[in-house]
Structures are given as structure tokens and as C-alpha cells.
Amino acid sequence: MIEISNLSKYFFIHGKRLDVIKNLNLTIKKDKITVVLGRSGCGKTTLLRLIAGLESLSAGEIRIKNEAKIGFVFQEARLMPFLNVYENIVFSLKKHEINEAKIDDLISMIGLNDFKFASPSQLSGGMSSRVALARVLAYEANLILMDEPFAALDAFTRASMQAEILKIQAGKTILFVTHNIDEALFLADEIILLEKGGIKSSYDLSNLARPRDLLCDDVIRLKREILAHI
Known part of the structure; x- marks a missing residue:
């Protein structure tokens, strides 16, 4: 649904250039949940804001191929x-x-x-x-951008809302930002690991059945792999 090519975003602070997103290339698949995972400050929120048109691009291109009705769930x-x-x-x-x-x-x-x-x-x-x-x-x-929407919820409510996301996801493309690995593993069709404004690695979870058992061997193995790279 979204093609991102050579995307860069930088700011100037006291005359010094700060690169937030650097030469990023990414395809967001239609009707799937793509989770952007990474530490605070790696560019996750900026990426969402660029896709939503809330920030201007410094370089590169974002193309939304299909007609999109964009909804944004902010951190606040x-x-x-x-x-x-x-x-x-x-x-x-x-x-x-x-x-x-x-x-x-x-x-x-x-x-x-x-x-x-x-x-x-x-x-x-x-x-x-x-x-x-x-x-x-x-x-x-039909294109929902979610910036750590459940960060303020208690564990029980968070789990309930994650399950609701999976129920309503049909026919919607969701780009979901989080720094919670378990949340990413539960929700994602694909996980994009962001580091210093670039993609460090990606993980295809489409072959893992839902509802997803976070204690199954395949998921634990994937979690260990992500933790080794984060």
C-alpha cells in the first residue's frame, strides 16, 4: 500500500544538522499489520508523521498506491x-x-x-x-497509523485492546509503532527494527498462526533473535 524510497528527515539545531531518518526504503503491505520496533529516539514517531503528512520530507518519496483514508492514534x-x-x-x-x-x-x-x-x-x-x-x-x-497507543494502559486492558486490533484489522492496513517486543510479536505480520533512523533488520511473521502464543518455540526463538539485534 505504501512505497517509501530513499526517505530522509533532518533538522537543524543551533546550526547543527540532526538526521532522524536516513535513506530509508520500505514497503508497507496492504491489509497487513506492520510493526515498527525500536528504542526511543530511533525515528519511529517521525516516520509515522511523515507518512501522515504532518512533517515535510527532507529527501526521498512516500507513495501511497491505493486510495487511503488515514487515521492516526497518537501517543497522547x-x-x-x-x-x-x-x-x-x-x-x-x-x-x-x-x-x-x-x-x-x-x-x-x-x-x-x-x-x-x-x-x-x-x-x-x-x-x-x-x-x-x-x-x-x-x-x-483504511490506513491506521498507531504511535504506541497502548502505552498508558494496564497489562490486562492492553492485552484486551491488542486482541481487538486483530478483530477489526480485516480490510485495514495498520502501521503500529512500539518499543514493546511482546506487543510486536503478538500483533505483527511483519516487524521492522529501526535503529538510528534506518532499518537494521526485518522479520516476517505471516507464517505464525493467530492467536499467537508468545511462549511457543518459534516465537521465543524470534524474540531472542530480535533481542540480539536491538
């Missing part, structure tokens, strides 16, 4: 403080696009039935993150 929930949960979820929709039953299903999926009309100030950080995810799903994006 970025909810409108003057709108309640329901209003935040339908914020990007026109009135005739709002399907009440579907919105109620999304609110149920994120476990916030009792908070449908709560304001963001009444939500925890994890709850707010779930609302942000529901907002993108309500928008029916």
Missing part, C-alpha cells in the same frame, strides 16, 4: 476537553455518517459503557487512550 489521546466521550468519538463524522448502534458497539468494545457521557477530565489516561482508538475506528480509516 488528544481528546477535545469540552466534548464528552460520545462526542469525541463522532467528532470527525458528519451527521448522516453517525451509526448509533456502531458507536455504542465501539464504546462497549473499549469498556466505557458507563462513561459514554463523561468528560475527558473524568477519565484516566488509559480510558482516554481507548476513546482515541474508538474515534479512529468510527472514522473507518
Whole structure:
């Protein structure tokens, strides 16, 4: 779905050039989950922002081959403080696009039935993150960019939301950024290991069945390989 060719992004800080992405070449496959894994500061978030058009390219090209309706789940929930949960979820929709039953299903999926009309100030950080995810799903994006969306969630809720991502993934291309190896192994069709703005290695997980047992020999072997390179 996305072809990235010789992509570079740099900034100048006090006259010194800082390279964040360097000559990166990458193909993001349609209707698959590609996970970008790496340490903090390796360029993961910048890559998402470049694809979304939120940052300008310093060099190279990003081509989205198919018609894309892009949804972005940021690290921060970025909810409108003057709108309640329901209003935040339908914020990007026109009135005739709002399907009440579907919105109620999304609110149920994120476990916030009792908070449908709560304001963001009444939500925890994890709850707010779930609302942000529901907002993108309500928008029916077919290219979803996710920047560590579950970082603020507790382990149980995180596992639940990961499972929901797999349920709703059909017909959607997802580019998911994380520094959590287990999360990458559970979700990914392909893992891209980023280091200092370039691709250090990649791993094809399409042959590993879902739901994925993180304790099976194949996954443990792959985890050890990734840890040796990270």
C-alpha cells in the first residue's frame, strides 16, 4: 500500500544538522499489520508523521498506491476537553455518517459503557487512550497509523485492546509503532527494527498462526533473535 524510497528527515539545531531518518526504503503491505520496533529516539514517531503528512520530507518519496483514508492514534489521546466521550468519538463524522448502534458497539468494545457521557477530565489516561482508538475506528480509516497507543494502559486492558486490533484489522492496513517486543510479536505480520533512523533488520511473521502464543518455540526463538539485534 505504501512505497517509501530513499526517505530522509533532518533538522537543524543551533546550526547543527540532526538526521532522524536516513535513506530509508520500505514497503508497507496492504491489509497487513506492520510493526515498527525500536528504542526511543530511533525515528519511529517521525516516520509515522511523515507518512501522515504532518512533517515535510527532507529527501526521498512516500507513495501511497491505493486510495487511503488515514487515521492516526497518537501517543497522547488528544481528546477535545469540552466534548464528552460520545462526542469525541463522532467528532470527525458528519451527521448522516453517525451509526448509533456502531458507536455504542465501539464504546462497549473499549469498556466505557458507563462513561459514554463523561468528560475527558473524568477519565484516566488509559480510558482516554481507548476513546482515541474508538474515534479512529468510527472514522473507518483504511490506513491506521498507531504511535504506541497502548502505552498508558494496564497489562490486562492492553492485552484486551491488542486482541481487538486483530478483530477489526480485516480490510485495514495498520502501521503500529512500539518499543514493546511482546506487543510486536503478538500483533505483527511483519516487524521492522529501526535503529538510528534506518532499518537494521526485518522479520516476517505471516507464517505464525493467530492467536499467537508468545511462549511457543518459534516465537521465543524470534524474540531472542530480535533481542540480539536491538
